[in-house]
Amino acid sequence: MMKSAICEMLGIQYPVFQGGMAWIADGKLAAAVSDGGGLGIIAAGNAPGEYVRTQIQIARNITDKPIGVNIMLLSPFADEVANIVIEEKVQVVTTGAGNPGKYIKDWLNAGIKVIPVVASVAMAKLMTRLGASALIAEGGESGGHVGELTTMVLVPQICDATSLPVIAAGGIGDGRGVAASFMLGACGVQMGTRFLSANECTIHPSYKEKILKATDLCTMVTGKRLGHPVRSLRTQFARDYAKAEFGGMPEEELEAFGTGALRLAVQEGDSQKGCFLSGQIAAMVKKEQPAAEIVKEVMDEAEPILRRAAQWVE
Numbered sequence: 351m352m353k354s355a356i357c358e359m360l361g362i363q364y365p366v367f368q369g370g371m372a373w374i375a376d377g378k379l380a381a382a383v384s385d386g387g388g389l390g391i392i393a394a395g396n397a398p399g400e401y402v403r404t405q406i407q408i409a410r411n412i413t414d415k416p417i418g419v420n421i422m423l424l425s426p427f428a429d430e431v432a433n434i435v436i437e438e439k440v441q442v443v444t445t446g447a448g449n450p451g452k453y454i455k456d457w458l459n460a461g462i463k464v465i466p467v468v469a470s471v472a473m474a475k476l477m478t479r480l481g482a483s484a485l486i487a488e489g490g491e492s493g494g495h496v497g498e499l500t501t502m503v504l505v506p507q508i509c510d511a512t513s514l515p516v517i518a519a520g521g522i523g524d525g526r527g528v529a530a531s532f533m534l535g536a537c538g539v540q541m542g543t544r545f546l547s548a549n550e551c552t553i554h555p556s557y558k559e560k561i562l563k564a565t566d567l568c569t570m571v572t573g574k575r576l577g578h579p580v581r582s583l584r585t586q587f588a589r590d591y592a593k594a595e596f597g598g599m600p601e602e603e604l605e606a607f608g609t610g611a612l613r614l615a616v617q618e619g620d621s622q623k624g625c626f627l628s629g630q631i632a633a634m635v636k637k638e639q640p641a642a643e644i645v646k647e648v649m650d651e652a653e654p655i656l657r658r659a660a661q662w663v664e
């Protein structure tokens with residue numbers, strides 16, 4: 351069985367985080383992952399605080415294992431959710447799309463482990479100085495908001511820049527990705543796209559079908575002009591958005607163009623107007639299965655791969 355500092359820190363069995371996917375990662379999915387030995391994470395996204403509180407309570411009614419909440423710092427409800435995770439005594443907070451510095455002290459004082467998502471060495475160093483518990487180094491292969499660097503380039507640089515435990519994210523969908531992450535210096539992984547196929551993931555059936563039928567070149571990145579690039583499946587909406595983005599549409603109109611598109615994909619499966627977030631590993635997702643089975647499967651695959659690493663050394 352693989353050992354990891356992040357497991358000891360968080361009291362989990364396997365060093366596998368489920369990504370905080372907005373409007374997707376709810377209390378049921380997070381609880382299923384946590385029950386399976388990983389760390390399930392509820393996504394706050396752009397949702398109001400009471401929605402997040404409800405999802406935390408749903409998860410707690412299902413499992414007594416540790417759970418996390420991901421807070422998207424661009425959300426207008428970020429301050430509200432930052433207080434709710436303290437009130438609800440959430441064990442772990444991950445953050446994305448911004449700098450969580452103004453919240454870290456209060457979260458740490460409440461006994462919460464703070465694990466920001468970072469996409470650069472500079473942000474990793476800043477989060478280390480501010481007292482983060484660990485870091486998620488997320489490469490541009492991931493779905494949703496992405497940075498410039500790939501996982502293979504980013505993870506070792508983050509590991510060199512901090513003494514904190516590092517969780518690798520972006521482009522990880524099986525045991526090979528887990529093993530590679532450990533070789534790069536990480537002590538855990540975060541997967542998002544792989545969990546879209548979980549039985550407990552309640553996205554629209556057409557969303558799951560798109561993931562299961564995806565090919566290697568199925569994703570694209572839009573939103574660079576606005577300063578917050580997003581990776582999604584190459585659907586009609588994504589192509590239309592890219593055309594508008596590079597066709598000179600005013601920024602205000604471009605922002606409005608994308609508003610609500612993720613919810614249309616998640617809840618209605620709208621192929622024309624929905625934004626289907628996905629990482630580049632979508633083509634590696636082949637079947638629906640329980641979330642706990644996904645966690646165990648990737649770890650069972652990773653262990654023999656790591657054991658075989660000695661074959662390359664005389």
